[in-house]
Amino acid sequence: MSSDSSVPPTHGPAAREVADPAPHEGWLERAIAARLRALRREAGTSLAETAARVGISKAMLSKIENARTSCSLTTLARLAEALDVPVTSFFRDAEGPREAVYTAAGAGARIVARGTRVGHDYTLLGGLRGPHARMEAHLVELTSRSEVFPLFQHPGTELLYMLAGVMVYGHGDTRYTMRPGDALQLDGEGVHGPQELVELPIRFLSVVSYGEVA
Template structure:
């Protein structure tokens, strides 16, 4: 009768129990996502497979299997990987969550905003909007082609970023004025009354991006 082989701890992880990862896809998809992220983060850190394996205390062969989606990781190994890569454990699952929304707007095809101080020679083009929790960003391309003596003043909750693309204008915010030229930007508190004070050189184009707070009511 042969002797029972002695158990040896190789440092290789035991398969993970899938049910302890609620909300995360299981099976080959999850293994592929983790492997892809581990490899990308390892390469970004400038570590070889051998260096990374030694750093976190698993075998080189096991790390290679993880990166090639040929095995499952235990939770303890995931924690080791994250610590060795200096990232949160959640970073290893990036891309395994539900599909994210995106809005693509070809040049010149944004929705025209009417009634926001719009007049002849003042054009406001909405470049897309995401709605829902934590999705309160409104990018607008503003084009001013005719001089005006009176300008609309805007006041709203949130923060607004102006990025000048063409022309020159003097922009007011509260009691202050700023001369904006191409490449200049102005980040302002939307609660303060703001708007163009003087159109110095036409045509004028600038990007206005407003970040509304989560409790901002839909208009």
């Protein structure tokens, strides 16, 4: 039986060879390759030394480190043993593509919230749901004095960062005078909201993290 020399040989437990992957394909191989290369260099071992410990060829290890092939869990386990690291170390950056939310200046959605009727303007700067948390960011503008202030209470943790103006902000029984550059982090379960609008217009950034996602 003749063999096709165009088919790349398989070495040990390594699986298939990957040609140049599309941007969304091969991301797992690329993530593992980057971690493997970094871990091997941290350990101070050469390609040849590591390949010998694992029982694969130097060429195959080079392909793995350059995301040119997918390797089996057996090979990963041997690599982990050779580098004296947990197998999970190879997957630290392999959860998949990371998300980001970009909102250009002036492009945020204007939303109606509890303070809208008393001159409070809310602009949603974006929301992001990650594997363990959900986060929302708002730009809040207070442009009208009012004796009626909305109070808020919600799950999660909130960060306020003052951009302009001066206000007294309450959280529970405590009052904070907020000026540009001041930051306040608070437990959203505690009743909170502006208590006194000292110097208008007032602008501040509100970022709420809702913690673990069910």
